Amino acid sequence: MTPHRRLHIVHTEASCGWGGQEIRILEESRGLIARGHRVTIVAPASSNIFKRAAQWGVPAVALPLTKKRLGPLLALRRWLAVHAHDIDVLNTHSSTDSWLAALAVRMLPGAARLPIVRTRHISAPVHASAANRWLYARVARHVVTTGEQLRRELIDNLGVASEAATSIPTGIDTTRFAPGDKLAARAQVGLAADAFWVGIVATLRSWKGHSYLLEALAALPDSIRLVIVGDGPQREALRQKVAALGLEARVHFAGEQKDVAPWLRALDVFALPSYANEGVSQSVMQAMASGLPVVTTAVGSMRDIIDNRHTGLLVTPKDATALADAIAALHADPAAAQLLGERAHAFALERCGLSRMLDRMESIFMSAARAR
Missing domain, CATH: 3.40.50.2000 (Glycogen Phosphorylase B;)
Structure with missing residues (x-):
């Protein structure tokens, strides 16, 4: 896919663990950087994704996003206020950073409010509360899930519009993972x-x-x-x-x-x-x-x-x-x-190829950025 313009995509991630979710963020980021986009990861300094980002060639910024508290919210809001003019789309991943990002963006002046893409990686149930319906169906410009069943649950339980939710499984490098001796x-x-x-x-x-x-x-x-x-x-x-x-x-x-x-x-x-x-x-x-x-x-x-x-x-x-x-x-x-x-x-x-995932994520980011 040939992009219409170069984007600056910022990922927020509160998780300090290490697994498929963090690897996907880094793999996707590296792939989009190779396509000419800018990508920045914002995560706690103690997190594995922050510590390993440099090894993947992905710039990272340390912010204390580990808890849904006023301090982390204000820290993210201050950072976004400085950099919002240079960011095209914000991609959130875990519950904590998604809430912090949603509230921080709402605290910004109207012209600085960034479009949010929410990626939902796991199948743990999301409570059908008014707060979650606001987060998923109103704040997020688009919701990406890693599987179709997860997408259907968000549509059916939280009222996410079907056209605003897309299932995009993680892409695999099929040249690296291949049969061998x-x-x-x-x-x-x-x-x-x-x-x-x-x-x-x-x-x-x-x-x-x-x-x-x-x-x-x-x-x-x-x-x-x-x-x-x-x-x-x-x-x-x-x-x-x-x-x-x-x-x-x-x-x-x-x-x-x-x-x-x-x-x-x-x-x-x-x-x-x-x-x-x-x-x-x-x-x-x-x-x-x-x-x-x-x-x-x-x-x-x-x-x-x-x-x-x-x-x-x-x-x-x-x-x-x-x-x-x-x-x-x-x-x-x-x-x-x-x-x-x-x-x-x-x-x-x-x-399951990596390029398929990158094509589809790039298209969603482009669409979100155009709608800003």
Whole structure:
């Protein structure tokens, strides 16, 4: 897409964590900078996205956006008052920064009021209150969700106009995430060449379902092993569960990895048994682009990319038995697993590419800026 003019897009992000939401913001920002736009991230100095922005080549400004309080509101309002003339659109992401930005913009003189695009990343319910209807349906010029189910919920529950809400799943670099030499990848990351490896790439949060994946593994043959890529608040609890289930020899904690592509290429099966808060999982799309058979759940908008038994397998959330059965079926039928991976790869190439996301986000930002 060729832009009509160069934009300055400012992202606000209150989250101090690290996961798919923060990675999407940085990936999208880097992609739009490469297309000639200016992008600035405004986030707390203690946040992971602020600390890592320079590594992604994205300028960042530190503001104390961690709480819905008067101090952070005034700090954001002061910054916007100075820079509003040089900003075309404001893209908010988490609840706290979205509220702070909405109120700060309303405190600015009319000519300085910036158009707001609200991106909703997760499927956690939004209470249908008058305040939320104001935030989503009146303040936001446009609402972007990471999946169609999330979009429908905002339209149905908060009164967001259908033409003002768009589902744009996170784009994946399909040149970086692609099928490759499995044995070479295992040698690179240090996994046993002769095992059947199931893998999960996710922040270690309870709702990602790692605990159920461990229970499933305990019911599977010893030749099936699990590699857990990622870090987070559930690390020690998961290590304790591994010990309690006697799985120390079969579970490898890889920790957080800067580049997960070789870890994906080393796997036989990818599993993400989330039971809450997903939009469309980036790691699932990365696994699909890598040509892996995927086992996951229909939480959030996962059905946007997983057609059960065609581009992946869907199991009931919080059901370790169903999860074990799905993995066992793929282990027992390599041809079926390969076909599932091939279909997943073809879908990812057609629907999940990074340029597709950038085209659509660029168009929304252009439209919002023109309407200012």
